[in-house]
Amino acid sequence: MGNDQASTMKPSCDASSAGGASAIPRSPSSAAGKLLLAPSGPDDENLLVPYTQDWTHKWKAPQCPAVLQPRTTGQVAGLLRHCYERDLHVVPQGGNTGLVGGGIPLANEVILSLANMNQIISFDAASGILVCEAGCVLEELDAWLRPYGYIMPLDLGAKGSCQIGGNVSTNAGGLRFLRYGSLHGSVLGLEVVLADGRVLDMLSTLRKDNTGLDLKQIFIGAEGTLGVITKVSLQVPPAPAAVQVALVGLESFEKVREMVMLSKRKLGEILSAMELVDAAAMDVVVGKAAWGLRNPLAGGSGANSPFPFYMLLETSGSGEAHDREKMEELLETALDGGVVGDGTVAQDLAQAQEIWKLRELIPVAMEEEGRVHKFDVSLPLSAFYALVERTREALEEGGVVMGEGGGVRVVGYGHLGDSNLHLNVSVPREAPDPPEVSRVVSRVLPWVMEHKGSVSAEHGLGQLKKAYLPQTKSKEVVGVMRGMKKMLDPKGILNPGKFFPDDA
């Protein structure tokens, strides 16, 4: 206690064992040591696949010649300088877990993988300030911090593969956003290499520093179009002494909205997650027999979901008895008042993890159902679930075969506390999308814009949504964005054809 000297450690965060189950398989790391990875013959043709395709098989680079895997900032700077002088295009890549094609080349760009820059540089256990390289895997950082009594300020389904540099580059949100807020608040500093190889050292370790423009902010969420993030300094929060997880079932979305308000009021500062799972999403996950998951509110039958809506509530606090009392009072009030129909609180860590899996494995389960149209939108709670209902209705009206056993499935889930909805529409892989499905999914984002939502709450723009930028931001704002790009990467070698719309 009382020791706040910065303690410098140099273990690889690869070396620490990761805690908890990961929803997304790790990339193979057989060729991890090499600076340049390029196929040398027919035996090698799959060498680059973990980098040139994403795990959902939606995005695929047509002809990526090589993957660069630098180990130091100096190497990143040297490689970028080389590429810049020769007008070679570069796609920076973290854990390749993005969902909008932002990290996958469009043509013959080389991939600059940060995977080999995975060292923890320093951690100050008194202040909770972590400095590490961009390629550190999120889950491994979280596990590394736990013995010091700290956790990472963000958590997401891809935690077992995604890298902190990619998280920052995409301004990742995720499951702890409600409690610990945006990366714009918790990132204290960055080291960034610009397109021409200039290194911007903005790696502050101070909570407060008002000297000059806060330049690092512009790289948070820039999706690798303005520079390559090589190091990150983060304020990480203390690990909560007590965590509780509850699952409640609700009869309508109106009740869900009531429960959101009630939970905020009753749980206050210990509320750390408030997730929605609709009945269709619950059924898809519970339906994967091999996973052995059950809906704890379904009774012994294992039949279909007894409620149209579920909410997962998590508290993270410093006093177990106090936190339990608050949670019990919330559930009592909600049950007595008819806001929830049923509810259960996990009695141990294993039960808590089972409940979390019901939420976290939804995207993985949907991938097994077919090709998935994924929508990640912000919507006011008043319009939140109407989007899912309208999508379902429009498909039904169009005569599309819906439901289990080969039909199109529509599920809604997401972060209620942040008004962030994930709408997934799966279509069996055997055939191309029926025209009616294409028509309905093409109307989702326009509907979101009409209802004053965001067409990308947390996944970013990448390839998938870049065309929407001019529809959601004014001409003047997009003009200044282009000015920033022009200033920092005048030749446009970084992540070309992404993020900014084509009509330049």
Add this chain to the structure above:
Amino acid sequence: MGNDQASTMKPSCDASSAGGASAIPRSPSSAAGKLLLAPSGPDDENLLVPYTQDWTHKWKAPQCPAVLQPRTTGQVAGLLRHCYERDLHVVPQGGNTGLVGGGIPLANEVILSLANMNQIISFDAASGILVCEAGCVLEELDAWLRPYGYIMPLDLGAKGSCQIGGNVSTNAGGLRFLRYGSLHGSVLGLEVVLADGRVLDMLSTLRKDNTGLDLKQIFIGAEGTLGVITKVSLQVPPAPAAVQVALVGLESFEKVREMVMLSKRKLGEILSAMELVDAAAMDVVVGKAAWGLRNPLAGGSGANSPFPFYMLLETSGSGEAHDREKMEELLETALDGGVVGDGTVAQDLAQAQEIWKLRELIPVAMEEEGRVHKFDVSLPLSAFYALVERTREALEEGGVVMGEGGGVRVVGYGHLGDSNLHLNVSVPREAPDPPEVSRVVSRVLPWVMEHKGSVSAEHGLGQLKKAYLPQTKSKEVVGVMRGMKKMLDPKGILNPGKFFPDDA
């Protein structure tokens, strides 16, 4: 409950009554209604004084011809376009409470005051999202939000005069930073008028929106050099149901550091302020007989401070009984373990306000002592108070007359939880600074840089500290900052001669 439709209200926030005492006198508002304020004769010579001088009398505009007071964004745009076309220089100004001369003209710039743009535009009581004009006064916004069960995410001594636009432009920190974090996290959107009159509408009301670069971030803390903030959208936190304030006395700074760790551990998520007041600061405030304040740990005598250090601890939580239990347990542990020598918890709001005044009135009390050299720095806790001790020692060694009754006074206070120290050195106004004082104060910021601190934790650069920018940030980083300025204000009409160092 369950109503999260955006409710639009149009009251002036001037109309609501402000709660709590304000440390800094409000500007006179006799001429508030006029778009253009300019002296028309000798009777008018003091008309512009509230705008052309700051309250500490340190900064004074030599020949400001006029103050512009637009009421709408359109007027701001029109005025800036006019100035831009004619190369007229403009200083944007909020409540004129800054401490580094950032809002005071250097030569003949006109002042663009946002004081008349003081309307609340909308507030959504379900989500806690407030949209208002830049000229709304911080304390009035806070008072306006309270009936809805919300508070502002920041609080500072100047709250009675400072404006939210100025707060955002200077990335103000203050007393709630520990709990609610940086404005980079809580500002959801901004409307900004660029130097040439272009309006950037970035006024999002969504908690999450990853569509395009997060441009608004670059204007937070830019001190009016890149554009004029006209509207602000903010995520505001729920008002805590229970607030407790405690004051403890400690025998050494080593004990202070122990208490910081202990308080973080015991109070966890309800800890909302952790302020340092040293004995010299306590004595200056208690010594202002007219204020009638007493040190509650001094016994009946009213004599000088019995402890070398004090800490003010505040909790803000949702459960009064729980919070009281946590605070009591902390104080018991700290007293039993000899970490603190004595302590008291305010029994009601009046007592809590009395304790807060002991901290908040330090800068006002110091102004009465003389001309004040103010330092606002970030330092690791290991070096935190050493700066105050070294400054005192160096002055004593130099033979400077110290202490009450006409001597130089050196006080240290500030935000322990954020490692943010305020060091104040007051010199009697009767004569210019003795050379020894000048020598010692000139060494403060170099010492901070040697100890890896920030020369401006929260006050910004303005006129006072712009020369330090190239010493604290690399050539490449300052180069990109200049590039941003050049892109957004190519003629350099906004706040010229500030923020950026001269050697352009």
